[in-house]
Amino acid sequence: EVQLAESGGDSVQAGGSLRLSCEVSNYDTSGGHLGWFRRRPGEDREPVAYLSSDGRPEYAYAVQGRVTISMDAAKNTLFLQMINLKPEDTALYPCAAEIPVEDLSVDRPPATYWRGRYFGHWGPGTQVTVSS
Helix, strand or coil, X not given: CCEEEEECCCEXXXXXXXXXXXXXXXXXXXXXXXXXXEECCCXXXXXXXXXXXCCXXXXXXXXXXXXXXXXXXXHCEEEEEECCCCHHHCEEECEEEXXXXXHCCCCCCCCEEECCEEEEEECCCEXXXXXX
């Protein structure tokens, strides 16, 4: 079973920075995309960034220029560096791994489709709180 374990969330003031980490287990990171999403209070889950299996990043328009996604392949750890944080960045940030279309099932947690990829393996998330 794929396992994703996030850390690094914290309470910070607006303008601050954080680096989130996601340890990935039992997943071939060279064969699938890895991403970060967030769920703000009272809203649906939304994409933040993903890293393709060949190392290309994609960013959501809302955070472009303020976040950087990266991977330490030797440690199987995905990172999200966030700068100039705003109160509207307050959210739970889960990381996710791509799931093949043929593995989608009603018996699995819901997948999120973004820019051509289904993300269907989820970590519990790490909480980021930004105060003004």
